[in-house]
Amino acid sequence: MRRFGVARPISGRAAALLWACSFLLPLALWSAVSYIPWLWHPLVKITDAGDSTLSVGMRVQPEVFAAAVANARQQGGQPPQGEPANPIFLPAPHEVLIALWTGFTSPPLRSGDPWLYQSLWHSITIIFWGFVLSVVVGVPLGILCGAIPACSLLVEPFIDFVRYMPAPAFGALCVAIFGINDAPKIAIIFIGTFFQMVLVIAHTTRQFDRALIEAAQTLGADDRRLLTRVIVPGILPSLYTDLRVLLGWAWTYLIVAELIGVSSGISWYINQQGKYRAYDQVFAGIITIGLVGLITDQALLRLGRLLFPWTRR
Amino acid sequence: MDPPLTAVDPAVAARWQRLAQRPVVLEVRGLGMRYPDRAGRPVSVLHDVSFTVRRREFITVVGPSGCGKSTLIRIIAGLTRHTSGEVLLDGRPIQGPGPDRGMVFQSYSLFPWLSVLRNVMFGLEMQGKGHDEARAEALQWLSFVGLEDKAEAWPSQLSGGQSQRVAIARALAPGPRILLMDEPFAALDPHTRAALQEHLLQIWQHIDITILFITHDIDEALWLADRVFVLQPPDAEHPGGWLQEIIPVPLLVPRTREMVATPAYRQTRAYLEQLIHPPRLAPVGERLPVFKLTKAGDEVL
Numbered sequence: 147m148r149r150f151g152v153a154r155p156i157s158g159r160a161a162a163l164l165w166a167c168s169f170l171l172p173l174a175l176w177s178a179v180s181y182i183p184w185l186w187h188p189l190v191k192i193t194d195a196g197d198s199t200l201s202v203g204m205r206v207q208p209e210v211f212a213a214a215v216a217n218a219r220q221q222g223g224q225p226p227q228g229e230p231a232n233p234i235f236l237p238a239p240h241e242v243l244i245a246l247w248t249g250f251t252s253p254p255l256r257s258g259d260p261w262l263y264q265s266l267w268h269s270i271t272i273i274f275w276g277f278v279l280s281v282v283v284g285v286p287l288g289i290l291c292g293a294i295p296a297c298s299l300l301v302e303p304f305i306d307f308v309r310y311m312p313a314p315a316f317g318a319l320c321v322a323i324f325g326i327n328d329a330p331k332i333a334i335i336f337i338g339t340f341f342q343m344v345l346v347i348a349h350t351t352r353q354f355d356r357a358l359i360e361a362a363q364t365l366g367a368d369d370r371r372l373l374t375r376v377i378v379p380g381i382l383p384s385l386y387t388d389l390r391v392l393l394g395w396a397w398t399y400l401i402v403a404e405l406i407g408v409s410s411g412i413s414w415y416i417n418q419q420g421k422y423r424a425y426d427q428v429f430a431g432i433i434t435i436g437l438v439g440l441i442t443d444q445a446l447l448r449l450g451r452l453l454f455p456w457t458r459r
Numbered sequence: 460m461d462p463p464l465t466a467v468d469p470a471v472a473a474r475w476q477r478l479a480q481r482p483v484v485l486e487v488r489g490l491g492m493r494y495p496d497r498a499g500r501p502v503s504v505l506h507d508v509s510f511t512v513r514r515r516e517f518i519t520v521v522g523p524s525g526c527g528k529s530t531l532i533r534i535i536a537g538l539t540r541h542t543s544g545e546v547l548l549d550g551r552p553i554q555g556p557g558p559d560r561g562m563v564f565q566s567y568s569l570f571p572w573l574s575v576l577r578n579v580m581f582g583l584e585m586q587g588k589g590h591d592e593a594r595a596e597a598l599q600w601l602s603f604v605g606l607e608d609k610a611e612a613w614p615s616q617l618s619g620g621q622s623q624r625v626a627i628a629r630a631l632a633p634g635p636r637i638l639l640m641d642e643p644f645a646a647l648d649p650h651t652r653a654a655l656q657e658h659l660l661q662i663w664q665h666i667d668i669t670i671l672f673i674t675h676d677i678d679e680a681l682w683l684a685d686r687v688f689v690l691q692p693p694d695a696e697h698p699g700g701w702l703q704e705i706i707p708v709p710l711l712v713p714r715t716r717e718m719v720a721t722p723a724y725r726q727t728r729a730y731l732e733q734l735i736h737p738p739r740l741a742p743v744g745e746r747l748p749v750f751k752l753t754k755a756g757d758e759v760l
Binding site for chain 2: 371
């Protein structure tokens with residue numbers, strides 16, 4: 147408990163341990179609920195139907211099971227057998243792990259449906275193009291708004307207004323304008339991230355140390371070079387962090403985007419598995435998104451340290 | 460109390476005469492700065508400040524907080540607009556910030572994303588010099604402040620004193636007419652500060668530069684300067700910060716630390732001290748309303 151002091155620094159090994167625990171603790175909780183029969187397990191899963199109307203694999207309420215047992219006994223038949231079970235929407239960790247493996251290695255249930263990896267790849271391309279478009283327009287605009295007060299007054303009030311309109315609300319419009327395939331999905335990702343991006347980056351730019359701008363001015367930098375040689379390189383590390391956070395937002399809008407027009411990608415996959423009541427596959431899909439997010443974020447974090455060596459001590 | 464100029468060393472007096480014949484670099488005439496506060500009432504920061512600075516003079520500006528000394532140097536640098544009067548550099552009115560007036564800030568203000576060398580190259584590149592030429596000149600400036608071995612370091616790897624030496628090299632590199640220094644050593648420990656004061660005097664003696672240096676440290680002001688400008692905050696007669704007095708420092712150049720013990724220095728210091736901290740404003744011996752919280756018998760006195 148000594149480690150949990152306010153503002154107390156953590157050594158490298160302890161930090162790694164805590165990092166691991168932040169994943170292992172939820173996993174342990176999930177395992178406990180899944181594997182310890184007397185923890186939760188509110189249903190009875192039928193293992194032997196006996197002479198009842200129940201069938202093997204059904205999950206029923208304990209009262210229903212008790213009634214079936216009583217009914218079978220009363221009529222002198224074989225009572226059904228069952229074991230405590232969780233609802234079908236909470237599969238055990240190993241089931242999800244198997245689903246994750248089979249999802250990537252075995253063909254889809256219905257021929258013609260995309261494989262899990264194809265759905266995932268499709269999602270990643272949608273995110274990529276939506277986010278790249280957003281960055282190409284949003285980053286320069288945000289920097290201009292942050293650096294030039296007149297720009298900020300001209301642009302930001304309207305963006306602030308649009309920002310409050312939820313991106314999904316534009317779904318119908320996007321389909322009308324861009325058709326039913328990938329274009330409206332990319333547009334939703336763009337709408338979801340662009341307006342936030344301009345405001346966040348304008349804010350980051352405004353936070354830039356004024357004294358550095360003044361120092362550059364006394365060294366003879368004009369407005370153009372203040373922007374290109376001082377403000378842009380100066381805010382790059384914070385801007386990079388902003389973009390990492392905004393990329394997370396892009397994944398949130400993805401789920402909405404993929405249900406617009408012809409549904410596709412990883413969220414289509416998850417919905418489809420939900421319809422089959424294959425909740426282990428549903429979990430596999432959700433966890434896949436989490437893993438992709440975690441891996442890209444960690445990769446970008448490390449890349450950032452390489453790109454901006456002066457931020458290391 | 461009269462200025463202690465009655466018995467000036469003849470050698471010092473001769474030097475003052477020579478200085479007075481040098482061409483004027485900076486002329487400030489009737490300078491004023493006022494801005495409306497939140498209620499719209501005008502707040503005056505500076506009121507009718509006039510002085511001239513001659514080529515290669517070392518001027519320090521002292522004054523209590525609120526006297527507008529930072530505003531004065533920012534106006535000369537072109538970072539703040541004045542509302543009346545004029546500032547002439549070599550006879551021409553200043554137009555915004557420019558490389559003819561180098562500035563050194565208390566917070567160093569080195570660009571953290573550029574190496575030490577690239578920091579010094581910045582102003583040279585702004586003048587349109589090519590990479591190689593700027594690099595060669597910047598290396599010379601770094602060796603001038605004794606930091607050529609830190610050329611490839613990041614600013615975050617430097618100590619405070621080293622940072623300020625790089626900042627001085629960076630400000631000097633574009634060849635300014637005047638070097639403006641806004642309490643540059645205030646954040647340094649006393650030892651480093653003394654070392655940097657000597658560095659600065661050495662630099663000043665070896666290149667064609669005029670220095671205007673702001674400080675709140677009376678000893679620093681006297682030991683460095685040819686003349687000390689005393690600024691005062693607004694009072695009944697003066698609506699804004701005003702230039703109360705210009706005190707010539709009766710010491711020869713180059714300065715040595717022993718000069719601090721001379722009667723000329725001590726007299727001038729005492730005079731300056733009572734200008735800035737008049738006795739009526741600093742009641743000595745006034746007791747705090749403190750009462751006893753220790754146990755009886757637990758005396759340390």
